[in-house]
Amino acid sequence: MVLHDEYKGSLNSPAPSSSEDTNQRAAANLDDPSKIYSFMGQSGKTLSWFVSVIAGVGFLLFGYDQGVMGSLLTQDTFRHTFPEIDTVDDGSKSTYQGFVVAVYEVGCLVGALFTMWYGDKVGRRKTIFTGCCVMIVGAIIQAAAYSTGQLIAGRIIAGLGNGMNTSTVPVWQSECAKPDQRGKLVMIQGSLIACGIMISYWIDFAFYFIHWSSASWRFPIAFQIIFPVIIVPVILKLPESPRWLLKVGKVQDAIKVFSALEGVPANDPYVQRELEEVETAIAKEETGPNVTTKRKFRELFRQGPQRNFHRVCLAFWNQVFQQITGINLITYYAGTIFQQYIGMSPLNSRILAACNGTEYFMASWLAFFTIEHFGRRKLMIFGALGQAFTMAILTGTNWAADPANKDNSGAGIAAAVFLFVFNSFFAVGWLGMTWLYPAEITPLSIRGMTNGLSTAANWAFNFMVVMITPVAFENIGAYTYTIFAAINLCLVPAVFFLYPETSGRTLEEMDVIFEMSDPWKPWEAVHNANTLPHEYKNGQFMDVEKAEASHTENVGVFQENHSSV
Structure with missing residues (x-):
């Protein structure tokens, strides 16, 4: 079995074009996009x-x-x-x-x-x-x-x-x-x-x-x-949490934090990739059927x-x-x-x-x-x-x-x-x-x-x-x-x-692992975590397409699970 296109896309983090354009404009609007930002003189x-x-x-x-x-x-x-x-x-x-x-x-x-x-x-x-x-x-x-x-x-x-x-x-x-x-x-x-x-x-x-x-x-x-x-x-x-900053719409501040934490310029591809991946996760959560109950306590129980x-x-x-x-x-x-x-x-x-x-x-x-x-x-x-x-x-x-x-x-x-x-x-x-x-x-x-x-x-x-x-x-x-x-x-x-393994996974990868799991079969999250290719390894992003090719026989996709809520 092979990885479903939807999850494949999630792993490769292709942010919507509008989000990508917004991020690029935000980076361009910084005083110096090529600058490595710092906090308390450290990066x-x-x-x-x-x-x-x-x-x-x-x-x-x-x-x-x-x-x-x-x-x-x-x-x-x-x-x-x-x-x-x-x-x-x-x-x-x-x-x-x-x-x-x-x-x-x-x-x-x-x-x-x-x-x-x-x-x-x-x-x-x-x-x-x-x-x-x-x-x-x-x-x-x-x-x-x-x-x-x-x-x-x-x-x-x-x-x-x-x-x-x-x-x-x-x-x-x-x-x-x-x-x-x-x-x-x-x-x-x-x-x-x-x-x-x-x-x-x-x-x-x-x-x-x-x-x-x-x-x-x-x-x-x-x-x-x-x-x-x-x-x-x-x-x-x-630095504030860059994910919280993006969640509340402070894109430029998030760019500065990603730049400082990684020690790279604000316009570095790594910063853009991080922004796109997090915003993709946010977009999924905010455009779902429960958007009207976002930030409400009952969302925890759905x-x-x-x-x-x-x-x-x-x-x-x-x-x-x-x-x-x-x-x-x-x-x-x-x-x-x-x-x-x-x-x-x-x-x-x-x-x-x-x-x-x-x-x-x-x-x-x-x-x-x-x-x-x-x-x-x-x-x-x-x-x-x-x-x-x-x-x-x-x-x-x-x-x-x-x-x-x-x-x-x-x-x-x-x-x-x-x-x-x-x-x-x-x-x-x-x-x-x-x-x-x-x-x-x-x-x-x-x-x-x-x-x-x-x-x-x-x-x-x-x-x-x-x-x-x-x-x-x-x-x-x-x-x-x-x-x-x-x-x-x-x-x-x-x-x-x-309890699925989280070691070496991005926080956004864990979203994919749970999305693939049947809510009535909680043990499937453990299986998915064990078989899904890693996007990030030894401090570097992996080529997920190649990783998938080497794990084709082991990676299962539960398409019917994704459609069941």
């Missing part, structure tokens, strides 16, 4: 890496906020300031403690949902700018808190800002990156989440030695302000030619999967687990928590070096299998490491080791993946809204895990790990049968 790879670093600072903040509370919960002055959530002396307060810790996720959820409207209205950069400003306010309120109510308010406000950032930064990064760099650049963000967690653990450990002072918990919470302070003065000077609902479901559940692995059982409560449930001393618990965060950060770099070689699917499956295995082992080791049993040192050490092992599997397979994958599979017209919705799902299930963890440990103890072992095992077939 090409240097600018791309600079964008990634600044975006990554936002994820440093995200990671820091996730990890900072874990060891503070057992800090003396923290417990005396907020006795309502002190479970060291009274285990019955575990539910309220879980709520206070998890209420941050409620703010994140609301912030992510708000981005569904605000993000597409003002652009990616301004959304990140706003999110950082909101987070600064929330951090100040938390650090200055003298009551549990103030602490809750500060955590909700900080969560609002973080929800805006986490639903926007991956989209901004993906839309500014080339296909062969996109995975690595976003994996850096995953590593920086782990780096933020590591920093928070070590700061908590350092301030443990002044546990008689409220600075032992106020400074670690206030320290997070440094990260948004770095972002705020810089973010608006960096299939249409672009298979919107199918793609929204994949993005939504990809984020949910990350949370139900059980990672935040460890991230938020590492110090508490080591001290209260494995039976280690307060000092040793903090040392182990800090070392756990450090190993987590180091392991996360494996994904950076393997993401484009092995692809998204293999890493997710590898991570889920490893996580299921380690959670099963943790059930036994934690059951044996009962603090009431004085002869439990061997089991306690084994339990601590496998907490490290779990983090390693998660860092490779799931840490950065769910911040990359949803932005790769959704069409431009609903990308911002979908990422907001999927990120909200992440925070909703994050809240659930963080909320129930203290209660679960209090009631069923080590068998808490058994639940997560079973869940992780279920993720393997879900990824294998339903």
